[in-house]
Amino acid sequence: MEGPARGRRRRVIALRAVLPCLALIAFAGSSAEAQTLTPDLFRPQRDGFLTAQNSPLRKIGDKSDPTADPTDPANDPKLRDKDVAPPAPSRIGQIPTYGLPAANGAAGSGFDSLNRTRKKPKFYPGQAKPKPPPGPGTPALSTPAAPLVSIGRERLAVPPSETANKLPIPPAMAGTVVGQPPRKRLLIDNDPFGAVGDYVGGFLVKSAVELSGGYDTNPARLPEPHGSPFYVVAPEFLAVSDWERHAVVADLRGSFTGYGNQMPQIVDGAVSPAPTDVDRPNFIGHVDGRLDVSHDLRLTAQTRLLVTTDNPGSPNIQAGLARYPIYTTLGGTFGFDQNFNRLEIAAGGTVDRTAYQQSKLTDGAFFSNDDRDFNQYGGIGRVSYDLLPGVKPFGEIEGDTRVHDLQFDRSGFQRDSNGGYAKAGTSFEFSRLLTGEISIGYAARNYIDPRLERLQGLLTSASLIWNATPLTTARFFSDTQIAETTLPLTSGVLVHTYTFEVDHDFRRWLTGIGRFTFGTLDYQGNVRRDKTYSLEGDLIYKMTRNLWLKGTLRRDILDSNVPLSSSASTVVMLGVRLQN
Template sequence: MKLMRALLLPLLMSSALPVMAEEPSATSESVSDERLDPGQTVKDRAHPEYAALGIRAGSFLLYPQAKLEARYDDNIYFSNVNRADDWTAVVTPSLQIDSDWGRHALTIDMGAEINRYDEHTREDGETLWLNATGRIDISQHTVATVHGELGSGSESRGSPDDAAGLKRAKTRNRAVEIGVEHRPGRFFVIGKLRLEALDFGDVTTSLGTVINNDDRDRNEQTASVTGGYQMFEGFDAFVRYSRGTREYDAAVDDGGFKRDSSSDLVEVGADLNLSSVLIGEVALGSLSFDYDDPAFRDIDEGTANALLYWHVTPLTTFTFQVARSVSETTTAGSSGYTSDVLAVSVYHELLRNLVLQSSLSSVTNDYNGIAREDELTTFRLSAEYEANRNLFFGAGYENGGRDSNAPGIDYDREVISAWVGLRL
């Protein structure tokens, strides 16, 4: 505990000191004529006077970064029955590589998040990632993209499939996604294909029993095609069809169920960019899931999905999200759960180099085939200050929990954190 307190104290002090570091060269009022790209908030706005310059290597720019965070979690096991608190030191080194070409583009992102607990060292873990995205400019009207992912980590204690082992289950994922977009005029067509493999490691209980997680290993494939028409400037109407399959490595899981399934999603919607004030996508659709096991009930239901960015002023962005999806689970007797998400976030640029962020989300997970429903709520508040091109500070607070009609799985949780980062 003394080690974590020794780490947290200078971080908390440094988070309070940046106002003494370097005065902004311009006030926030000077951004009134700056536009944000679709999918950006004021937090993403480029400020050249605070942007890292990177390291040039031929036709590439390298952006290395390291962040050190101290975190206090009052419920590390996400459980009100087996409750424990602890301090965690989190080290996050990362490297982004961007091409600097006249045509085509390549971005590579790699890094690690290393967690070390003060007392509950069995919760220690590392998350590693390597992502690469390439853009091929085939012609003036046609662009192809290729994206790849490699990752490994540890499953969250808050996962509905957490087996409560002595250590968290190790996870691995590998994915590749290819896409083509053709826009000859007002009409456009977009095709995508994503292939992903997921692996889960076994865990051991306090009694020495090994819990098998191999029955969760699977391959997922999703193909989609979108066709649309620009009705007028800032309003693109579209129709999208997506086909998905999930194939498990094991013919049946430990409960004797076949988990393989296929799904179809048809959506009608619009991409919006109204005077660069309201930007985003809205869609209504129909979702169906067909399961190989006759013991599982198939799913047929409507969907409503939206992600909107509302730039209320040049200094403030609200985001609104509504989403419905079906997620996989190996919870006994359930084929999966339907997840309904409602979330709102606000970003405010108090200074050009100081952004405040707050968010509130509500997620309802309704388990198919069994009488279980979970309500998860999360509130987050954070601030990040850029002292100069190379140094930044931040602090955050999180309050959340789960309320379920299933016995013994409710929890509430609070987390506070402070961090300091260096970048080149």
Template sequence: MTRTALSALAVMALLSAQLPMAARVQAQDTGFGSGSGSAPGSGSLFGSAPLGAPTDAGLDGEAEDGVDPLGREDGVSAQGRAGTRGTISEIGPGAGEEPQALATTGRAEPVQPFSERLRAVQRRSALAGGGRIANTAYAGDTTRDEPRGMRVGSFLLYPELFTGLGWSDNRAGDANGDSGATYRIAPSLRVQSDWSRHSLGINFRGSYTGYPDSGLEADPNVSSDALLRLEVGERSEIDISGSYGLSMQDRGTAESAGGDQEIHTLGGGLALRRDLGLVGAELRGEVDATYYQGAGGAAANRDRDNALFTATLRVDGNTGATVTPFAEASLLARRYMDACDNLALCEDRDSSGYGLRAGLAFDNGGKISGDIAVGWRSETLDDARLARLEGMTVDGSLVWSPTRLTTVTALANTSFAPSSLAGTPGSVAYSGDLRLAHGFSDALSGEVGVGYTWRDYTGLVLTEQEARATTALTWALTSNVALQGRYTFRRFISSNAGSSYNSNTIEAGLRFRH
């Protein structure tokens, strides 16, 4: 594990240890923007109703017991909007989080917390009028120990620490893995500004999984992002975003022939959104870089290091209707850090391309919201010997609140990944999942989820599939401590002989937060 990751996890653990010393505060009630997070008041920029606006009968955002959790007589937050205890709106805005597929071909990658997943999914349709379900949808977590936060100047900090023990029948996550004990330390921190106009959100989630009595290297995992939203007049907003991620490459995938690899991702973006009346427009530029570093004595795959540059124009309908259309057009260019100077010895994998998408966003005002889009994406590589990396795209998200204590979220996603394998420009992966959370009481909540990913390498007879199922329970012991348990089944199937495997993992531990 790198020193950077160890230092970050240590700092987070120290912050979480200070939980009892913090003053009780409340997160802002806010909507969800589209593209890179949300800010107070920004949910209605392109036609969505303010979060305090009335919704369906019986789902009006009031606490079930009629008492505001902070003791406010009028039940109105600092931003002037009502919020229901334990709902999405009460957990605060996101910081540019992206929804993560449940079935991801990454080693020892923790399941994305349900509340974070909801923030990420919910904001996707807000530009086209969504976001009102945030007042009523259950956030998927216990409310007895709901995060209250620490105020530091004009910021609210929400630290959290999980420590747990587990057992797996395939600790290595490959065809030859053995069974044995595991342990995991997972600090996280969410920071949200409490400003009257602009907004800054920061989200950090780390994990360190160790394997005692084993020669396996520990598996680090980091997911972090930040979003600064600036309001420019009444009709325009500017988003400045950044992200960093660390994960371990799955040992079963064909890309892992060079040994264990740490995958580092760095991202940055700048977006301008403007309300043009009947339509809303967004112009967005993004840079996403990926670096590979050898772990456990393996050499770094420097020939895979690359950066993707993307420019996107998005136009949304701004009618305030239940269903509104949107369309996107993108230009992209991929550049590798190590250029190919001799085509007789290597392949020039630099590329340029485009992406087109059109879809619908929907929100019925309190029960269900989401979006669905189809399109086409193509990358043409500079090396004419390699085929285009292209395919149809299908992307969508859903938040459904059938009852006040039950929330269902679904995700469909298409992703493109370059490759260093000879004869292929890369792979196209289609993934989908379904997750459900239910609150049995203020101290007990449960979750179940299933997911599937299918990856195909262009130009090769090579496919990889992953199926994952998980179930979890959280029992709040006190206002700061909860007992958590999770079982996860994973099935990895590769057309490459000898690479398929199964794994069953069970884990239990304590979560501390304030």
């Protein structure tokens, strides 16, 4: 019983082992019958099976194949090793790459892998939108029409020795590195013909000089015009610190105007009110400093210098002068600036010194001007509040004391005084179209001499810039000053000046400027009232960043209620500006 049972068990095990093999052979035969073969590579099948001659494993162009077609290019031994592409490399063990960049952090707009909306980049007006950077796996760009050179099993667009010569700039700068983020765009140069300047240590330094020449029909502003040619030399210097903390700014500007003709000593049978030599220097400069003690506390300081003469046509000019006496005003301000969130408080002390040279007369004698020399001490405070973005109202108050070197002046009056002003206004910025500051207030000055009445009046101050169009800019300036005088029984001069200016760029290199100035001079305690008008037109041709040509035509008018004090003048000037 055990013998027949054991035999049947062995036959069953053998049958189970043979069945998979038979099924595999049957599946291979049916697949071979159903497969469509390429006639260029395989020969006719025999009984549904591939022979050694038509097998795809056979080497192409093998001469041992008796059925090979000698006219087939694939069987040409001269071409098979040169033009036939090598087999594709295996993907086993290789990391797959894709043509699309990764979602997270791949772009600055759209959505990332966490479905977060990214902020779209902003571009400047007229700026072309950059193309999206190539993502990881994107093949590097090759030079068009470059020959393919085989090195082993790899192919390069150009030989390795010539790769560096084909690229004009490094790939990192060209933006061709795979996965490199887009480079940050630089700001557009608003003034393509402006001075570039040089860096000296931590300062950006810009300098310029203007050389001009022309003709003035009445340089001394006499009632009877007497013209003269003239020249002007006007240097400029600007230095601005480039520090993370603290700041220093130096702005120095000067000029010298020389005339070719001398003015007459006698006008209408009387001694001329103007000197024979009307050459005039002028310099104005200031150096500002800021020390950042903390985020909200800053110490500020300023030193200033003014060198000039009395204006032609002024009643303060002595008769019989050989030239204008030069006076100098040197001063400084020292204070602090403190922020309390939106509230800002600034305060400081001021000190100024004004000194005149001696007057040289036409007969060679000298006349002292010590009675016009004085010191001024004062203080100033300002409170402002950041009410809205771009709107910052403020209030300002100032007080000072003037002490003259001599107690009595040339007319026997005591000129020492106390005065000041108070004003309120706001600074604003509306979409960069209208920016500036405007204020209104009241100014007054009391003199020690009871014969001199109180000097007082409305104070107006403004500095507005309106960018009407990208090519046109309008500006408005207003200022009020209290000036000293030597006229008897006259307290001082309340001077209001209003200037309106329009700049228009016909081309980037051609700019036209129109300017109108109106001023009033109120000699309080005196019947004299003067009005000044000035209409000017400039045309600037910007050849390069370092060379400009400038032409000027100006008409000046002084209208006074005092006889023989009015004057008019026309100025024509052509010059060149050299800057760096």
